[in-house]
Amino acid sequence: MKPSSEKKARRLARAQNLAIIFLALSSMVLFANLPLFGPLSDRSLLELAQDRVRRESLIASAAPSGAVSFVFPVRMVCTNSFARQGADALTTLSDEFERAGTYLGEAIGSAHNGEPIGQPAFLAALRAEGLYFDFTAPLSSELLEQLLNVSRSDTVPDRIRRLLLSPSGTNAALLYAEDGSGQHYRYFTAVSSPSLTEYLASRGGSSANFAFLLAPAYSELSPYTLILSDPAPRGTLKVVNALSGNEDEFLRRAEFNAHTENRFTESSGTVIVREVSSTLYLRPDGTIEYQGTEAAPGSIYSVPAALPGKPTLLEAASAAQNLALTLLGDSLGDASCYLSAAVQSGSRYEITFDLMSDGTLIRYSDSSHTGSVTIENGCVTAFTFKVRSYTITDSFALMLPFAQAAAIARVWPGAELIVAYVDVGSEEAMPAWIAE
Numbered sequence: 001m002k003p004s005s006e007k008k009a010r011r012l013a014r015a016q017n018l019a020i021i022f023l024a025l026s027s028m029v030l031f032a033n034l035p036l037f038g039p040l041s042d043r044s045l046l047e048l049a050q051d052r053v054r055r056e057s058l059i060a061s062a063a064p065s066g067a068v069s070f071v072f073p074v075r076m077v078c079t080n081s082f083a084r085q086g087a088d089a090l091t092t093l094s095d096e097f098e099r100a101g102t103y104l105g106e107a108i109g110s111a112h113n114g115e116p117i118g119q120p121a122f123l124a125a126l127r128a129e130g131l132y133f134d135f136t137a138p139l140s141s142e143l144l145e146q147l148l149n150v151s152r153s154d155t156v157p158d159r160i161r162r163l164l165l166s167p168s169g170t171n172a173a174l175l176y177a178e179d180g181s182g183q184h185y186r187y188f189t190a191v192s193s194p195s196l197t198e199y200l201a202s203r204g205g206s207s208a209n210f211a212f213l214l215a216p217a218y219s220e221l222s223p224y225t226l227i228l229s230d231p232a233p234r235g236t237l238k239v240v241n242a243l244s245g246n247e248d249e250f251l252r253r254a255e256f257n258a259h260t261e262n263r264f265t266e267s268s269g270t271v272i273v274r275e276v277s278s279t280l281y282l283r284p285d286g287t288i289e290y291q292g293t294e295a296a297p298g299s300i301y302s303v304p305a306a307l308p309g310k311p312t313l314l315e316a317a318s319a320a321q322n323l324a325l326t327l328l329g330d331s332l333g334d335a336s337c338y339l340s341a342a343v344q345s346g347s348r349y350e351i352t353f354d355l356m357s358d359g360t361l362i363r364y365s366d367s368s369h370t371g372s373v374t375i376e377n378g379c380v381t382a383f384t385f386k387v388r389s390y391t392i393t394d395s396f397a398l399m400l401p402f403a404q405a406a407a408i409a410r411v412w413p414g415a416e417l418i419v420a421y422v423d424v425g426s427e428e429a430m431p432a433w434i435a436e
Contacts, residue, residue, distance in 0.1 A: 070143055070321065072338055073356050075226055076100065077132040077208050080200040086132075086208030088419065089232040089359035091338075092147060096205075100131055101148060103191055103199065107165050107175045109150035110190035117176075122164070122184040123212055123223055125176050129200055130166035134224065136361065136418075137161065138180030140342050142314045157185065162224065167193040167200075206230040211406075211417075218406050222416035227402055234360055235392045237421055237429040241286040242331040242389040247271055250288060250387070253327050255299055256280050286387045288327070295379035300326050302379055309378035313349065317342045320351040320373040323380060333389040335362060337370065349375040357390055361420040363434060390421075390429065397430045405433035 071093050077086035078100075090096055126132065138159040145152055159180035168174045173191040178184050207230070212223030243250060248258040251273060262274040269284035278292030278301075295301035303319040305311035311319065317339060324337050332355065340354040353371035355362040364370070364386075371385040399419070400408075409415050415435035423429045 070147055070317075070339060071336070072139065072143075072147070073136050073359055073361060075134040075136065077210075077226065078200055078203040078205070079126075079129050079132070080197075080203065081129060084208050085203060085205035086226055086228055087205060087232070088226055088228060089234075091356070091359050094359065097133075100133075100199075103131060103165055103173075103196060104133065104163065105148035105150045107163075107173065107187075107189040107191050108144065108148055108152050108156065111153050111156055111175050111187035112189075114153075114155035114185050114187045117184050117186045119182075119184055119223075121186070122176050122178065125164055125166050125174070125186075126210065127213065128166060129197065130164050131196070131200065133163045134226075135161060137340050140313060140317070142312070143317060143339070143342070146314060153187075155185075155187070157183070165189075165191065165196065167197045169193075217403075220410040220413055221406055222414055225406075225417045231419065232358075232360070233396060234358075234419070234421070234431040236395040236397050236431075237334070237357060237362075237423075238391040238393050239423060239427055239429050240389050240391075241387070242333075243282060243286040243288065243387040244284070246331075247282050250282065250327070251280065253329060254280055254288070254290065255301075288383075288385045288387060290380070290383045292379075292381055300380070303375055305378060310347070311349075311375070311378055313342055313344050316344075316349040316375045317351055319380070320349075320375065321353075323373060323383065324353050324371055324385065327383075327385060328387065331387055331389055334358070334392045335390040340369065347377050349373075351375065353385075355390070357392065357421060360431065361418070362390065362429065363420045363422055365422055365424040388423070397432075399431060400433055402433070409433075409435045 071091055074090050074092055074094075074097055075086070075088045076090055076096055077084060079085075087096060092101070138161045141152055141156055141158050141160055144160060157177060157179035160177055161180055162178040164176040166174045166176065171193055173189050173193045173196050175187040175189050175191075176184065177187070206228045209227045210223060211218040211221040211225035211227065214227070218225065218227075251258040256273050256275065258273075260273060260275070263271065265271050271282040273280045273282075277294040278290065281287075281289040283289070292301060295303075300323045303311045303316055305315045320342075321339055328337055335355045335357045337353050337355055339351060341350075341352045343350045351373045352369040353373075355370045362370075368386075370388075372383065373380060374382040399405075402417070405417055409417055412435045417433050417435055419431055420434050421429040422432050422434065
């Protein structure tokens with residue numbers, strides 16, 4: 001072969017190789033952007049990968065070593081131009097919240113020009129397109145900041161129960177908020193209304209409605225009562241006392257010496273263990289109680305704080321949750337513990353915990369909390385926890401139709417009807433309508 005012919009052959013081979021590489025890369029990009037099927041049918045592999053990277057980077061940048069992440073139950077409703085869909089058994093770890101949280105975080109971080117409004121204005125906005133969040137109980141804004149990895153503006157309320165992000169006629173979406181006392185506010189945000197509208201149009205789910213949209217039939221209820229056409233299936237929970245027979249394990253978790261001489265059992269069956277400045281009570285009904293005055297550095301009773309002895313609400317809440325998770329461990333079974341309230345009074349914090357199972361709240365028939373922690377001057381001085389283990393079964397209980405439950409609830413004007421597991425102290429907890 002002539003030299004010139006060899007050069008032409010090499011150039012041709014190089015061009016063919018480049019073309020093959022280009023086509024391979026193009027096919028990979030196209031494949032990554034192909035929509036998936038099933039629950040993720042509105043998403044591509046590329047979008048999922050981007051979301052994963054975003055979540056991992058947020059976690060890496062937001063949580064310092066040893067930081068506690070919070071998880072809360074949440075109800076969500078998505079209203080677009082042709083449908084209203086909702087879910088009442090979600091948590092802030094659910095995919096639905098993870099995706100919507102991008103918009104909510106931007107809204108909380110950019111909220112400005114806030115003004116108080118009446119409930120009618122909030123409900124009017126709830127009729128139209130928007131993304132609605134109900135945290136089931138007033139949530140400290142400091143905890144919401146930590147959850148969304150944003151810094152809120154000073155005008156956002158200290159506690160938030162409900163949020164609504166709504167497209168507006170301008171390019172900027174509006175944020176509506178209800179605080180812990182039932183006051184309502186409206187803010188301008190940096191969230192793009194066209195982007196939000198596009199997101200709302202892509203959503204699907206169970207058809208939903210609010211009680212105020214179905215008046216007068218449900219006019220006696222809270223207007224925010226959520227009514228779903230296809231509620232989440234809920235199996236009965238099997239319940240056992242997780243403390244019984246495991247007292248030594250819980251003493252170890254509570255950093256007490258199980259073999260101390262200062263341990264005795266009362267006639268009631270309560271085990272009492274005393275140490276220098278603290279006492280632990282293990283009661284036969286599965287309740288653990290603690291009273292103390294001091295905390296060794298590094299113990300679960302010491303509250304790490306930037307200003308020693310003067311923790312912020314977030315620092316106190318993190319320490320309380322760390323104590324709850326350490327003490328309860330995996331003893332809850334198919335239930336999980338979440339922080340339901342954090343109240344500050346001077347240097348004292350009262351922090352309460354409740355339970356949920358697969359996003360559905362667990363309530364006690366006496367309206368008590370599953371746990372409470374008292375923090376004073378940088379250390380835990382008291383706590384109480386009920387240690388009960390829950391297991392989801394294949395048995396599904398029949399619930400009252402919503403209309404009948406609403407008729408019964410009329411004796412409590414303004415009550416919000418929700419579905420929760422009710423623990424009456426027996427070996428089963430059944431899902432039921434409750435009025436809050």
